[in-house]
Amino acid sequence: MIDKLAWIHIVDGKILVTRTKGRKKFYLPGGKRQKGESDAQTLFREIEEELSVQIELPSMQFVGIFEAQADGQKPGILVRMTCYSATYLGVLAPASEIEEMQWFTYEDREKVSEVDTLIFDILKENGDLV
Template sequence: MADLDVVAWVRVVDGRLLTVRSRGRDLLYLPGGKREPGEDDWAALSREVREELGVELDRASLRELGVVRAPAHDQPDYTHARMACFTAACRGPIAASGEVDEYLYLAPSDRHLLAPASRSALDLALAHGLIG
């Protein structure tokens, strides 16, 4: 089985990581998602974040934080998720929209609420000094 190839926005405010709960999901994820055919990282990330949270990412501030690989959660066609993680500034107020029911800022102690790849992304943010 191939890995699920996704992109994620790592946004930290006041030492807490921005997460989203998609409709019908039990665990929290980072904003982002699957690429559509032909999309590069920027196109996929900016589209997904706009659809989920209604904000525009600032391309000039886009920075790759790293890539994590972890067991895929709630994805029966995939055993693992490969998630390219990026930071970027945004414009506009964040609001849950599309398939996202809510957004939450989580402290590192709330890691048990995250899907496996999002836990790995939290560890990446900690290693880069974005949290802590």
Template sequence: MSSPHLLIVSAVCVYDEDGRLLTVRKRGTEKFMHPGGKPEPGESAAQAASRELQEEVGIRIGADELQHLGTWDAAAANEENTVIRASVFTAPGTWQAVPAAEIEAVRWLDLDREWPADLAPLLTEHVLPTLLQARGSR
């Protein structure tokens, strides 16, 4: 078996007015994840996160307004033999999202309820536990 391919990505935690976390599912895939994607040449992780957020769900927020939550490695949800290294940010405020570009569906996740089985490993293994620990719940 060959070593996994490493893919660098940025992602953003976005909340609605009810405190639910935005997840998205790309066209032709099964797993829900954060909005986000690969940085373009010369982009910082925060700039990539800001651009992808606008492209995928229509949310405009400056890279300088995003707060870094953490950087983790996890199995890629939709690509075999691939590990993602994700810089994850949180967006201040509350938002509404509309699927655009390659996004087929948006779903708001209530962090206090049982998580669906169709979430990406980055969410279940790293981000959600970090968010819940910060809130002091679960």
């Protein structure tokens, strides 16, 4: 099981996604927990590294935990994605290994990883994603 955290950031019914250099699929911003990190510490570090902004920790709201086949891994290797929404400080800009960021609607769900399609489905059901 791969333990990851993701930031759910939706504006006007569109969700922020990123694409890592050398990859074709887009992913929700976030990443793997380092040993001993809390959810808040992991999300803060990953979002700052990937998008040059700082999550406002008091604004973090739990969205859900989702599990699916891990992208690019052998069958049976799952990813557990713990998702939060939050406000941020700064200007969004791709950094580190991130090649680009996009705003996706539900129609774009075929361009994301398996676990992210589950998240897109829930967000659409809840009326958050157009």
